Amino acid sequence: MTSPYGLEGRVAVVTGASRGIGRAVAEAFAAAGAHVCVTARDADGVRRAAEELGGVGLAGSVADPAHPRELTELALAAFGRLDVVVNNAATNEPYGPLMDADPDRWREAFTINVEAPLRLVQCAWRAWMGEHGGAVVNICTEGAGHVGPNVGAYGTTKAALLHLTRQLAGELAPKVRVNSVSPGLVRTELARFVWEHGEDELAAGLPLGRIGHPADIARAVVWLASDAAEWITGADLLVDGGTRVRTAYSADGYAVQERLRSYAPPHS
Numbered sequence: 564m565t566s567p568y569g570l571e572g573r574v575a576v577v578t579g580a581s582r583g584i585g586r587a588v589a590e591a592f593a594a595a596g597a598h599v600c601v602t603a604r605d606a607d608g609v610r611r612a613a614e615e616l617g618g619v620g621l622a623g624s625v626a627d628p629a630h631p632r633e634l635t636e637l638a639l640a641a642f643g644r645l646d647v648v649v650n651n652a653a654t655n656e657p658y659g660p661l662m663d664a665d666p667d668r669w670r671e672a673f674t675i676n677v678e679a680p681l682r683l684v685q686c687a688w689r690a691w692m693g694e695h696g697g698a699v700v701n702i703c704t705e706g707a708g709h710v711g712p713n714v715g716a717y718g719t720t721k722a723a724l725l726h727l728t729r730q731l732a733g734e735l736a737p738k739v740r741v742n743s744v745s746p747g748l749v750r751t752e753l754a755r756f757v758w759e760h761g762e763d764e765l766a767a768g769l770p771l772g773r774i775g776h777p778a779d780i781a782r783a784v785v786w787l788a789s790d791a792a793e794w795i796t797g798a799d800l801l802v803d804g805g806t807r808v809r810t811a812y813s814a815d816g817y818a819v820q821e822r823l824r825s826y827a828p829p830h831s
């Protein structure tokens with residue numbers, strides 16, 4: 564079947580694509596006929612994802628300054644073009660009150676969540692998109708729209724990524740569209756500590772009655788990157804099961820905030 568998205572033969576780089584949302588995004592691009600170039604730190608996970616999706620992969624951390632250039636080179640060497648960048652890899656550390664935040668770990672969070680997306684877009688722009696065009700989708704979070712207990716570092720980096728998205732959208736137009744998707748709570752490893760004990764209660768508090776699946780986010784990302792969204796740039800697409808509108812749905816407190824408040828991470 565011909566994909567309605569116009570993505571056949573295009574090339575998408577997806578960071579953090581060995582599991583969770585990134586994996587679902589890479590799968591959705593492959594299903595739409597695109598070639599995928601995937602990354603993550605775990606070499607086995609990257610090899611598996613690349614093999615299963617018929618794409619290529621590069622193991623490494625997005626925090627490594629050389630990684631974005633190597634990734635861009637790999638995509639171009641393998642497929643001869645680079646149409647889409649999805650900045651998905653992220654950390655939610657350091658967890659806890661900001662007065663306890665170790666400055667080195669705070670800086671690392673910005674390196675992974677904000678600097679790495681910029682570096683990858685710079686590489687893609689210089690090597691391909693600046694001349695041929697393309698689309699970028701950054702994965703932010705519904706949580707960047709408000710504050711919450713113990714997630715100050717994460718929320719601040721994601722708010723910065725949201726701003727970076729808009730700034731780049733203006734600077735790179737009309738060649739490259741830059742948008743973001745902001746997920747609510749999704750059933751992945753990153754958020755396991757939130758949903759693992761009491762998913763039913765969390766689901767009951769959401770207007771759409773369940774927490775998210777990675778595929779919910781993937782469909783939004785693929786649509787934003789596709790020609791179907793050709794007149795959209797600088798937008799943030801909230802995919803959150805109604806999290807932001809829940810106060811008109813139920814008078815109960817927000818169970819996610821309670822989980823964040825009570826969670827004590829193991830010492831790392």
Ligand SMILES: NC(=O)c1ccc[n+]([C@@H]2O[C@H](COP(=O)([O-])OP(=O)(O)OC[C@H]3O[C@@H](n4cnc5c(N)ncnc54)[C@H](OP(=O)(O)O)[C@@H]3O)[C@@H](O)[C@H]2O)c1
Nearest residue numbers: 579581582583584603604605624625652653749751753754
């Ligand atoms: N799950 C949620 O509820 C939720 C909500 C809002 C936003 N988000 C956002 O969605 C995105 C994906 O999160 P997820 O929930 O799918 O997480 P996940 O299941 O933990 O997957 C994260 C992926 O990123 C890779 N990764 C982590 N750090 C990396 C690094 N430094 N360099 C390269 N790859 C790295 C991981 O593989 P390795 O460990 O092998 O590197 C893995 O493939 C993130 O941007 C997150 O902030 C998630």
